[in-house]
Amino acid sequence: xKIRTKIILVIAIMATLSLVAGFVSTNYxxxxxxxxxxxxxxxxxxxxxMGAVDRIIYRRLECWKSYVNQNNPVLIxxxxxxxxxxxxxxxxxxxxxxxxxxxxxxxxDEVTPFMSSLLSSPLALxxxxxxxxxNKEYGYDIFPEAFVTNKYGAIVSASGKTTDxxxxxxxxxxxxxxxxxxxSDIIFDESTNSNSLIISLRIDDGAGNFxxxxxxxxxxxxxxxxxxxxxxxxxxxxxDAYLVTSDGRLIYSVSDGFGNLEIxxxxxxxxxxxxxxxxxxxxxxxxxxxxxxxxxxxxxxxFSGLGWSLIVSYDTDEVFSLLRVLNNNNFLTVGLIGxxxxxxxxLISIYVLKPLxxxxxxxxxxxxxxxxxxxxxxxxxxIGDLARAFNSLVDSVKKSRSSIEKQVEEQTKDIRLKSQELxxxxxxxxxxxxxxxxxKSQLVALAEDLQKFRLAxxxxxxxxVITDAEGIILYANKAVExxxxxxxxxxxxxxVGNKELWGGLMDKEFYVQLWKTIKFDxxxxxxxxxxxxxxxxxxxxxxxxxxxxxxxxxxxxxFVGIERDITKEKAIDKAKTEFVSLASxxxxxxxxxxxxxxxxxxxxxxxEINEKxxxxxxxxxxxxxxxxxxxxxxxNTSRIELGTFMIAPEPVDLKQVAQQAxxxxxxxxxxxxxxxxxxxxxxxxxxxxxxRLTHIILQNLLSNAAKYTLPGGTITWAIKMSDPxxxxxxxxxxxxxxxxxxxxxxxxxxxxxxxxxxxxxADNARSMDPDGTGLGLYLTKSIxxxxxxxxxxxxxxxxxTTFYVALPLSGMEERKGTKALSV
Amino acid sequence: xxxKKTLLIVEDEPALREAIRDKFIRExxxxxxxxxxxxxxxxxxxxxxxxxxxxxxxxxxxxxSVAEKLRQEPARANVPIVILTNLSENEQVDKALSLGINDxxxxxxxxxxxxxxxxxxxxxLA
Numbered sequence: 001x002k003i004r005t006k007i008i009l010v011i012a013i014m015a016t017l018s019l020v021a022g023f024v025s026t027n028y029x030x031x032x033x034x035x036x037x038x039x040x041x042x043x044x045x046x047x048x049x050m051g052a053v054d055r056i057i058y059r060r061l062e063c064w065k066s067y068v069n070q071n072n073p074v075l076i077x078x079x080x081x082x083x084x085x086x087x088x089x090x091x092x093x094x095x096x097x098x099x100x101x102x103x104x105x106x107x108x109d110e111v112t113p114f115m116s117s118l119l120s121s122p123l124a125l126x127x128x129x130x131x132x133x134x135n136k137e138y139g140y141d142i143f144p145e146a147f148v149t150n151k152y153g154a155i156v157s158a159s160g161k162t163t164d165x166x167x168x169x170x171x172x173x174x175x176x177x178x179x180x181x182x183x184s185d186i187i188f189d190e191s192t193n194s195n196s197l198i199i200s201l202r203i204d205d206g207a208g209n210f211x212x213x214x215x216x217x218x219x220x221x222x223x224x225x226x227x228x229x230x231x232x233x234x235x236x237x238x239x240d241a242y243l244v245t246s247d248g249r250l251i252y253s254v255s256d257g258f259g260n261l262e263i264x265x266x267x268x269x270x271x272x273x274x275x276x277x278x279x280x281x282x283x284x285x286x287x288x289x290x291x292x293x294x295x296x297x298x299x300x301x302x303f304s305g306l307g308w309s310l311i312v313s314y315d316t317d318e319v320f321s322l323l324r325v326l327n328n329n330n331f332l333t334v335g336l337i338g339x340x341x342x343x344x345x346x347l348i349s350i351y352v353l354k355p356l357x358x359x360x361x362x363x364x365x366x367x368x369x370x371x372x373x374x375x376x377x378x379x380x381x382x383i384g385d386l387a388r389a390f391n392s393l394v395d396s397v398k399k400s401r402s403s404i405e406k407q408v409e410e411q412t413k414d415i416r417l418k419s420q421e422l423x424x425x426x427x428x429x430x431x432x433x434x435x436x437x438x439x440k441s442q443l444v445a446l447a448e449d450l451q452k453f454r455l456a457x458x459x460x461x462x463x464x465v466i467t468d469a470e471g472i473i474l475y476a477n478k479a480v481e482x483x484x485x486x487x488x489x490x491x492x493x494x495x496v497g498n499k500e501l502w503g504g505l506m507d508k509e510f511y512v513q514l515w516k517t518i519k520f521d522x523x524x525x526x527x528x529x530x531x532x533x534x535x536x537x538x539x540x541x542x543x544x545x546x547x548x549x550x551x552x553x554x555x556x557x558x559f560v561g562i563e564r565d566i567t568k569e570k571a572i573d574k575a576k577t578e579f580v581s582l583a584s585x586x587x588x589x590x591x592x593x594x595x596x597x598x599x600x601x602x603x604x605x606x607x608e609i610n611e612k613x614x615x616x617x618x619x620x621x622x623x624x625x626x627x628x629x630x631x632x633x634x635x636n637t638s639r640i641e642l643g644t645f646m647i648a649p650e651p652v653d654l655k656q657v658a659q660q661a662x663x664x665x666x667x668x669x670x671x672x673x674x675x676x677x678x679x680x681x682x683x684x685x686x687x688x689x690x691x692r693l694t695h696i697i698l699q700n701l702l703s704n705a706a707k708y709t710l711p712g713g714t715i716t717w718a719i720k721m722s723d724p725x726x727x728x729x730x731x732x733x734x735x736x737x738x739x740x741x742x743x744x745x746x747x748x749x750x751x752x753x754x755x756x757x758x759x760x761x762a763d764n765a766r767s768m769d770p771d772g773t774g775l776g777l778y779l780t781k782s783i784x785x786x787x788x789x790x791x792x793x794x795x796x797x798x799x800x801t802t803f804y805v806a807l808p809l810s811g812m813e814e815r816k817g818t819k820a821l822s823v
Numbered sequence: 824x825x826x827k828k829t830l831l832i833v834e835d836e837p838a839l840r841e842a843i844r845d846k847f848i849r850e851x852x853x854x855x856x857x858x859x860x861x862x863x864x865x866x867x868x869x870x871x872x873x874x875x876x877x878x879x880x881x882x883x884x885x886x887x888s889v890a891e892k893l894r895q896e897p898a899r900a901n902v903p904i905v906i907l908t909n910l911s912e913n914e915q916v917d918k919a920l921s922l923g924i925n926d927x928x929x930x931x932x933x934x935x936x937x938x939x940x941x942x943x944x945x946x947x948l949a
Contacts, residue, residue: 581910585880588909589836592930596842599935605849628931 005353012341019337023330034323039280039293042312045230046295050310052226053243058300060142060218061183061199063134068203068214075148076205078123078157079212082150096154096166103165115161123148123157131159131216138222144192146216148203149173156212167213176200176213185306186220186251188260194219195251195258197306224252230312238290238315244268246307267292268311277309282316289316355383359390371398463541463563469519469556471496483541483565485534496561503532518547522556528566539567580638587631594624626771633775636696637758640782647786649812652689654719654736655680661698662717665706672711679718679739687736688811693783700776701740701803707769708801709744716741725804729790735806746797755793756781780805787812828946829853831872833863833889834907835881839930843876846935847942860884864892867899874945876938879908879915887915890922903945907933 068075089095099114106112111119118124127146135141147158153168167173176182184198200215223243230241231254242264243251250264263269267283271294280293290313299305355377362375371394377387457464463483466475473496476488484491486501494501497511504511506529517525524546532538541563548558598621601609609617639645662669662676669676705715718739720726729735747755751762759774766772784791788808795801830852834840837858844854855870857863861883867875875893879886886906893899905926906919919927926941 585909588929588931589839592909593836593838593842595931596839596846596935600842600846603936605845631931 005349008345008348008353012345015341016338019334023334027327027330030326031320031323034320038291038319042293043279043295045233046293046310046312048295049226049230049241050295050297050308051300052229053223053308053310054297054300054303054305056223056226057183057197057218057220057306058303061181061303063143064146064199064201064214064216065181067130068201071206072126074123074126075203076211078121079148079150079203080205082154082156083152083211086150086152086154092152096152096168099154100164100166104163109161111161118155118157119160121157124159127157127159140219140221142219142222143216144196144219146214148212148214150212151210153213167215172198172200172215173213176202176215177210181302183303183306185245185247186249186261190260192219194221195261196220221258224258227252227310228254230254230310236314236318238288238313238318240313242268242311242313244271244309244311246272246309248272251308271309271311285313290314291316291319351381352383355379355387359383359387362387362390366394463561463565465491465496465561465563467496467559467561469558471515471559474558483533483539483563484531496559503530503538505530505532505538514545518545518559519556522547522549522554529563539565540570542566576638580635584631584635588628591624591628591631594620595628598624630773633773633779636779637775640779640786647690647693647812647814649688649690649814651686652691652694653686654684654689654694654738657691657694658698658702658717658719658738661695661702664699665703668703668706669715672706672709672713674706674709674712675714677714677716679716679720681718681720681722684719684721684736685809687807687809689787689807690812693787693812694807697780697783697805698738698740700780701738701805704776704803705740705742705744705801707772708765709742713743713800715743723804725794726806728792729806734809735789736809738805738807739802741800741802743800746799746801747793747795748797752795756791827851827853828873828948829855829870830942831855831857831863831867831870831875833857833860833866833875833877833881833886835859835878842935843938846939850939850943860886860889864889867893867902868896871898872902874942875902875904876907876942877904879906879910887918887922890919890924894922905938905941905945907938 086092086095102112103115106115127148131143131146134143145158145160145162147162148156149167150156153166153170153173155162155165155167164170172182172184180202182198182200186195186197188195197218197220198215199218200213202210203212203214205211227241227243231239240253240255242253244264245251245261248264248269249261250259250268251261252258265285267285267290270281270283271277271292277294277296280291282289282291284290292311292313294312295310297305297308297310358377359375362373365373374391374394375387377384379387458477460477461479461482463479464475464477465473465480467473473492473494476491478488480491481487484501491498491501496502497504497514510527510529514525514527517523524544526542526544528540529543530538530540543561543563545559545561547556548560549555550557598617600606601617602614602621636645668674702715702717709715716739718737720737720739723737723739725739726735726737745764745768748762748764751760751765754760755762756777758778760778761772761774781791784805784807790806791804793801793803828851830847832840832843832847832854834843834856835858840856840858844856847854855866855872857866859882863875863877863881863886864884866872877886877889886908890904890906893902893904903926904922904924905928906924907928907930908915909930916927926945928938928941
């Protein structure tokens with residue numbers, strides 16, 4: 001046999017085997033599941049029906065329990081008076097046994113006058129009424145009789161004649177006195193051909209004292225209906241159900257009805273062997289294999305049940321009939337598939353294996369060197385194709401064999417040529433190597449430069465770090481240790497701004513903003529940052545962080561951070577501010593004293609003063625006024641220089657500010673007979689400006705104009721939205737223009753460059769107003785610069801000067817400083 | 824004048840305090856003087872001035888603390904206060920404004936005449 005044949009045979013056997021195995025295991029599995037379901041379902045049904053039986057008995061019990069428990073006046077008073085009567089007797093037992101004997105000796109249907117009195121008492125009538133009521137309701141004599149004894153066991157009232165007078169020696173009587181309730185197991189009564197239960201109940205008076213016992217007989221045929229229900233509810237034809245007592249007597253079976261409680265078949269009894277009881281089994285009964293399921297009585301509420309069982313049986317043939325149908329189908333399928341596999345095997349061997357064998361022999365012939373051999377397979381399938389392809393392959397091998405020899409000759413020629421080319425390339429390489437040598441020496445020089453540069457960075461007194469795009473430190477110079485206290489090796493590899501190394505003292509918002517600026521906006525950032533040294537000391541740095549952006553990808557490659565420790569400078573600044581505050585306080589008190597006392601003297605508060613006195617005191621007042629101005633100007637200068645003055649913008653009407661400033665120079669204007677003109681545009685928008693700063697600007701420009709214009713000259717002021725002079729302003733922003741022109745002495749050429757310098761005064765200005773401070777324009781320019789505005793002027797000696805201040809229309813930006821400038 | 828207005832000056836510098844006192848007496852006011860913040864507080868509680876002129880930097884209790892306390896006492900919460908000081912610190916101005924004090928004057932920049940004018944305006948006398 002060929003290997004291929006073997007393989008196919010093995011596959012066929014394996015397939016058949018697995019098919020059979022699959023069938024067996026599936027069958028077994030389905031059977032188990034089916035059994036499990038059948039069992040669980042039946043247990044549920046049987047338990048439920050058994051419960052229904054318990055509930056019925058409970059309900060019958062309840063009919064009478066409610067009767068004896070409700071302090072029925074007739075019942076209780078009859079029993080109490082009977083008990084009292086008996087209590088007065090000398091010998092109760094003797095009395096009862098005497099009465100009992102005469103009771104039993106009477107004829108079966110004979111009613112003695114004594115009996116008659118017990119059968120017709122009000123209580124007896126009540127019992128009869130109740131029995132009649134239930135019997136009528138259930139349609140048969142469900143409670144054939146009922147009677148009541150007193151606490152000594154003697155009958156007090158009865159619905160009909162009883163066999164005994166004395167019941168105290170009866171088992172049911174004693175049990176019910178003990179437990180309050182007794183239900184007997186089922187009893188077969190031959191005379192009435194009925195199965196019944198005895199129900200007896202202890203009777204207590206309202207105070208809970210035992211006064212007597214109630215008993216009735218309960219014909220229990222109504223419970224058979226419940227058992228019958230199983231049969232009527234089920235489709236199974238072979239179903240039978242049995243109600244069995246705990247000692248194995250058959251109460252009722254669906255097929256035979258109720259009998260005289262004969263012993264149940266062995267199979268049914270076997271369910272009671274062992275605890276817990278078996279729930280199901282398969283066994284033979286009456287020659288048939290049956291499946292049994294058992295439900296055991298659980299009782300209901302205070303009724304604890306009688307230990308009965310309900311057992312249901314089916315013929316196994318019927319239960320598992322479905323399973324059999326399934327099995328038959330499976331057998332058929334397996335058989336068909338088996339036959340199919342065998343046919344398949346034959347077909348494969350005929351159509352595939354045989355030609356393949358032939359082809360194999362053809363290959364062997366050609367292998368031995370016979371290139372003239374051809375395969376004879378002509379079929380039109382893949383094997384035929386293969387044979388044809390094989391034949392053409394043999395032909396081309398034959399052709400190529402002759403051409404190969406020619407090709408070998410040609411290629412030998414090529415190789416000779418190529419080896420000459422290689423020699424040439426080698427010479428060229430040597431030349432290149434010489435060039436590389438030259439470049440190397442250049443690189444060495446470059447490296448030396450780089451080394452110098454490295455040294456410069458390493459030794460710089462500013463703290464320099466280089467980080468990657470994520471802020472991880474790649475390089476740190478020596479100054480890092482001097483400033484932070486951590487050595488370069490300790491910070492390298494850590495994230496810059498790391499809380500442990502830098503303290504993380506700034507607002508979270510600050511760090512977020514910083515990162516956004518350098519990383520996402522890719523813009524350099526300058527900021528003052530508060531940090532903490534290794535030894536816990538706080539320090540402030542002026543930091544400059546620059547992102548290095550890749551020109552090609554436009555992504556940040558590195559960050560270079562330079563930090564200068566400005567802690568000492570800040571401390572000096574602070575000391576300076578405090579000094580200024582102190583000085584101003586110390587200076588302003590005496591200045592105010594002089595101001596107010598001269599004011600009072602001049603006002604005549606001290607009495608009349610003569611002209612000379614007035615003149616002298618006015619001189620004191622003027623000088624004092626200049627001192628006050630000087631102190632204010634110095635204070636403002638120091639605040640501007642410290643950068644601590646605040647900018648608090650609010651809506652400002654520039655024209656109104658100008659008017660106020662004009663009022664302040666009114667005195668001078670009148671004295672010198674100056675003419676004031678206004679040339680403003682009609683609609684100037686309200687602008688968001690700091691009113692104090694704006695006032696200082698206008699005050700300085702207007703008071704300078706008044707100071708340096710000769711008597712009778714003209715001052716022209718204007719607030720404008722457009723003016724030819726505004727052409728020189730940058731176009732990216734809109735501005736509002738303040739323009740102040742005078743016909744004054746002008747600014748000499750040599751002073752033009754210095755006019756905004758602190759304390760600088762031009763010669764002609766000095767001669768016109770010897771008391772000027774040289775701070776006014778310096779202050780004005782500082783404010784304008786801080787407000788991102790522009791200031792410039794046009795001047796001509798002895799003709800006049802025009803000052804222009806352009807403020808951004810968007811207004812001043814708010815700045816929280818600690819000091820407001822004095823106006 | 825039948826209805827003399829009472830002015831309380833709280834100022835630690837005697838020369839300045841006396842100048843203001845003399846000026847206002849001349850203007851027909853009844854003037855009470857206090858040399859520090861605590862005295863100012865006591866005087867305004869016992870003598871019920873119609874208006875208070877007060878320095879900020881003073882011994883014992885500073886002016887803004889006094890103003891804050893007065894604003895919390897219903898009987899004095901509405902008495903106008905004029906701050907007269909040497910310094911115009913931003914925080915102080917803010918605090919004064921938050922206490923409803925709009926008159927925040929720098930001593931050397933203010934003439935007595937102007938002071939009298941402001942006080943009279945506050946009392947609706949002008």
